Amino acid sequence: MTVQINLSEENSYKIYIEKLEELNFDRKVVVVTNPTVSSYHLEYLKSKIKAREFTICTIPDGEEYKNMQTLEMILSSCFEARLDRKSLLIAFGGGVIGDMTGFAASIYQRGIDFIQIPTTLLSQVDASVGGKTGINNKYGKNLIGTFHQPKAVYIDSSMLKTLPKREFGAGVAEIVKMAVTFNKDFFIWLENNDLNKENNIDIAIQKSVETKAWVVSQDEKEQGLRAALNYGHTFGHVIENETNYKMYLHGEAVGIGMCMANALAVKLNLMSSEDARRVEDLLKKYDIPTTYKIKDVEDFYEHFFLDKKSSNNKIKFIVPVGIGDCKITDDISKNDVIEVLEGF
Amino acid sequence: MTVQINLSEENSYKIYIEKLEELNFDRKVVVVTNPTVSSYHLEYLKSKIKAREFTICTIPDGEEYKNMQTLEMILSSCFEARLDRKSLLIAFGGGVIGDMTGFAASIYQRGIDFIQIPTTLLSQVDASVGGKTGINNKYGKNLIGTFHQPKAVYIDSSMLKTLPKREFGAGVAEIVKMAVTFNKDFFIWLENNDLNKENNIDIAIQKSVETKAWVVSQDEKEQGLRAALNYGHTFGHVIENETNYKMYLHGEAVGIGMCMANALAVKLNLMSSEDARRVEDLLKKYDIPTTYKIKDVEDFYEHFFLDKKSSNNKIKFIVPVGIGDCKITDDISKNDVIEVLEGF
Numbered sequence: 001m002t003v004q005i006n007l008s009e010e011n012s013y014k015i016y017i018e019k020l021e022e023l024n025f026d027r028k029v030v031v032v033t034n035p036t037v038s039s040y041h042l043e044y045l046k047s048k049i050k051a052r053e054f055t056i057c058t059i060p061d062g063e064e065y066k067n068m069q070t071l072e073m074i075l076s077s078c079f080e081a082r083l084d085r086k087s088l089l090i091a092f093g094g095g096v097i098g099d100m101t102g103f104a105a106s107i108y109q110r111g112i113d114f115i116q117i118p119t120t121l122l123s124q125v126d127a128s129v130g131g132k133t134g135i136n137n138k139y140g141k142n143l144i145g146t147f148h149q150p151k152a153v154y155i156d157s158s159m160l161k162t163l164p165k166r167e168f169g170a171g172v173a174e175i176v177k178m179a180v181t182f183n184k185d186f187f188i189w190l191e192n193n194d195l196n197k198e199n200n201i202d203i204a205i206q207k208s209v210e211t212k213a214w215v216v217s218q219d220e221k222e223q224g225l226r227a228a229l230n231y232g233h234t235f236g237h238v239i240e241n242e243t244n245y246k247m248y249l250h251g252e253a254v255g256i257g258m259c260m261a262n263a264l265a266v267k268l269n270l271m272s273s274e275d276a277r278r279v280e281d282l283l284k285k286y287d288i289p290t291t292y293k294i295k296d297v298e299d300f301y302e303h304f305f306l307d308k309k310s311s312n313n314k315i316k317f318i319v320p321v322g323i324g325d326c327k328i329t330d331d332i333s334k335n336d337v338i339e340v341l342e343g344f
Numbered sequence: 345m346t347v348q349i350n351l352s353e354e355n356s357y358k359i360y361i362e363k364l365e366e367l368n369f370d371r372k373v374v375v376v377t378n379p380t381v382s383s384y385h386l387e388y389l390k391s392k393i394k395a396r397e398f399t400i401c402t403i404p405d406g407e408e409y410k411n412m413q414t415l416e417m418i419l420s421s422c423f424e425a426r427l428d429r430k431s432l433l434i435a436f437g438g439g440v441i442g443d444m445t446g447f448a449a450s451i452y453q454r455g456i457d458f459i460q461i462p463t464t465l466l467s468q469v470d471a472s473v474g475g476k477t478g479i480n481n482k483y484g485k486n487l488i489g490t491f492h493q494p495k496a497v498y499i500d501s502s503m504l505k506t507l508p509k510r511e512f513g514a515g516v517a518e519i520v521k522m523a524v525t526f527n528k529d530f531f532i533w534l535e536n537n538d539l540n541k542e543n544n545i546d547i548a549i550q551k552s553v554e555t556k557a558w559v560v561s562q563d564e565k566e567q568g569l570r571a572a573l574n575y576g577h578t579f580g581h582v583i584e585n586e587t588n589y590k591m592y593l594h595g596e597a598v599g600i601g602m603c604m605a606n607a608l609a610v611k612l613n614l615m616s617s618e619d620a621r622r623v624e625d626l627l628k629k630y631d632i633p634t635t636y637k638i639k640d641v642e643d644f645y646e647h648f649f650l651d652k653k654s655s656n657n658k659i660k661f662i663v664p665v666g667i668g669d670c671k672i673t674d675d676i677s678k679n680d681v682i683e684v685l686e687g688f
Contacts, residue, residue: 008353068416079483107451110478110489134454139423145454146490 001206005129005213007149015128015153015213017206020044020117023154025051028087030077032101034061037093037119040162045092045117055081059100063245066096066136068144074104088113091150094120095127095250099145102133106148116153121160121171121201122251125178125208128153130216130229140306141237155209157201169286170251173232175204176282177258178211181231184324186211191282227328231318232258238303239292248289255288264332264340265319275323297341301334345550349473349557351493359472359497359557361550364388364461367498369395372431374421376445378405381437381463384506389436389461399425403444407589410440410480412488418448432457432495438464439471439594443489446477450492460497465504465515465545466595469522469552472497474560474573484650485581499553501545513630514595517576519548520626521602522555525575528668530555535626571672575662576602582647583636592633599632608676608684609663619667641685645678 003015029051033042038058046054057077059070078089091101091114098116105114118124134145160168172195179187186207193200212229219226236257240248248256259280265271280290294300304315314330317337321327347359373395377386382402390398401421403414422433435445435458442460449458462468478489504512516539523531530551537544556573563570580601584592592600603624609615624634638644648659658674661681665671 068412072412075481075488079481079487103451107447107488107490109487110476110491132454137419137423143423143453144419144451146451147454 001202003206003209003213005149006217007131011131011149013150013152015155015209017155017157017202017209019158020048020154020156023049025049025088027051028053028055028081028083029090030055030057030074030081030083030087031090031092032057032059032074032077032097032104033092034059034097036061037097041092041119041159044159049090051088053081059097061096063096063136063250066100068135068137071100071104071135074100075108078104078108083108083112085109085112088115088151090114091116092119093123094118095123098123098127099133099142100135102131102148102150103135103145106133106146111148113151114148116150118153118155119159120163121168121205122174122249124155124157124160124205125171126174126212128155129209129212130226155205157198157205160201165287166249166252169255169288170249172286173251173255173258173283173288175208176279177229177231177254178208180258180279180320180323181228181318181326182211182215182324183207184322187278187282187323191278195286224328227316228318228326230316231320231326232256232261234304234315234317235260238300241303241306242295242300252289255283256290256292259283259290260292260340260344261317261319263344264317264337265321267336267340268319268332270319270321270327272322275320278323279320292344294341294344297338300341301338345546347550347553347557349493350561351475355475355493357494357496359499359553361499361501361546361553363502364392364498364500367393369393369432371395372397372399372425372427373434374399374401374418374425374427374431375434375436376401376403376418376421376441376448377436378403378441380405381441385436385463385503388503393434395432397425403441405440407440407480407594410444412479412481415444415448415479418444419452422448422452427452427456429453429456432459434458435460435494436463437467438462439467442467442471443477443486444479446475446492446494447479447489450477450490455492457495458492460494462497462499463503464507465512465549466518468499468501468504468549469515470518470556472499473553473556474570499549501542501549504545509631510593510596513599513632514593516630517595517599517602517627517632519552520623521573521575521598522552524602524623524664524667525572525662525670526555526559526668527551528666531622531626531667535622539630569672571660572662572670574660575664575670576600576605578648578659578661579604582644585647585650586639586644596633599627600634600636603627603634604636604684604688605661605663607688608661608681609665611680611684612663612676614663614665614671616666619664622667623664636688638685638688641682644685645682 001017006012089105091098131147131149133148134142195201232254236253239253262276266273316330345361350356433449435442475491475493477492478486539545576598580597583597606620610617610620660674
């Protein structure tokens, strides 16, 4: 199946959710990947791609390498391969690979094309829509980057067979996020269908991607509605930061973060505790963590202000309104938040 | 006077050619400059700008610092000043400052606003239109960068009083370039008016900027017509490269390059030798070099292929057709080029 992403001008593209078909490129191609993905899937990819010239750039695996130094490695590969303005970069891996390859493509000779072949569930449902690229630095995550849309995204869920169970769960957390914030029917479908079945995961990917595409098309540069995609992230980022990005996968921290946001919504009478429980149950079905022991609640609260999305010293919270709707607000009192955190 | 630059969507902006008026910004501002510009003009600038917070980032002066390391200095200043997505960068200096500040603005938190206050004639006529940003690396000049349009450009030609004569000439070379390729009337006006007079330089800046704006509006991302702006540059880049960027200023190398392109045009019967002489005379009036001793003609020719604009192993030449028109072609035989270079 195919999802059309409609954006301004020449930025529109298609997401293909199906077994990878043969791809023919009459231009030079550099594929960016990491040793893990490459050991499982590179031969498969090679068997599908025809290009004028074809170079592999292998970068180290892990969020800690999502930095300027690795970006320069990718750019050097492009220069060594003598890519010109008509050449193509392919991101072949998870979110880190996608974000860095997209960033490299956006600044190599002032911008060349790239396509994404995401290999993790998280990157398939989340990173394949939105055009956000970037790297981390000592000031925070994704603070340097661009908006640069891929020319196409190819999602082949058969590659998920080699994905560790925890990483699968981290992807499911983002799927649940899309359902809770925007689509009640989808949420009910998720309650009743097992995503470990191949056909179901394709449907869930499609639904997530379609929902995110709709949100992004309303707000390509993140001025308003798109902030709703940060449901679970305001809390999740603090959790990741407090645990030095070592204890939880991003999607797992978001899972906990959604439960925190739900608790806040319950306190504000925006969500019933029964609905909050349904979300928690769905996450637990995929062994996604839903609890977290906060050491110091005041400290946790202060952490919000380090996030780049909090301009003017106000924190933007995304709280669900029942299931299938949500509210973006920077008007929640510190007392309410502190009480919820203490009770969590 | 004001020149309106009409580009797609929210990319349009105005160029103000006049004494700097008071500028009020209700946001945080980082001004990027270098020690030379700052010693002459920073107090003047400070007297004109009101902002919520105001930080100066001073980077070293010179093309050799137009690299990733200096870019990271600028970005660090932005982080230390805690700029958010609504903050503003101001480029206050010549082309190097403009290109790097624009690049930093385009990747800081995925893109923030910047304005240009160019202080050299070259950057006033050339870098203020086009939205090209970038840095150099060991593979070549401006190979990493983005297209990112400023929100406004303020050209105050009174700052040119402190500009060394050679740098003034380098700027005039780019003005002559615009006239020869696109505007015969403007060329005749240049033959009859002295640019050292303040009123005249404002007119020349305006004409150049208008001409370039027209070209760029036809071709924002450099697919076609915009290549004509490289008149003199195909040769000029080789000269700069052969002399390690030490002997000539960029505009001076372009001056010589235009004379080479003219010689080629004369050989191809596209330009009379009298017109070629008129261009040379005009350049000489401002002490812009018009001759260059080529050591090894074959070697010089091979250098063309290292330029990023030569895709598919064809070299794109911009040759004038008389005065006021030009032709973009990759269809000139090596023999013709070699003969012209030998005769130069």
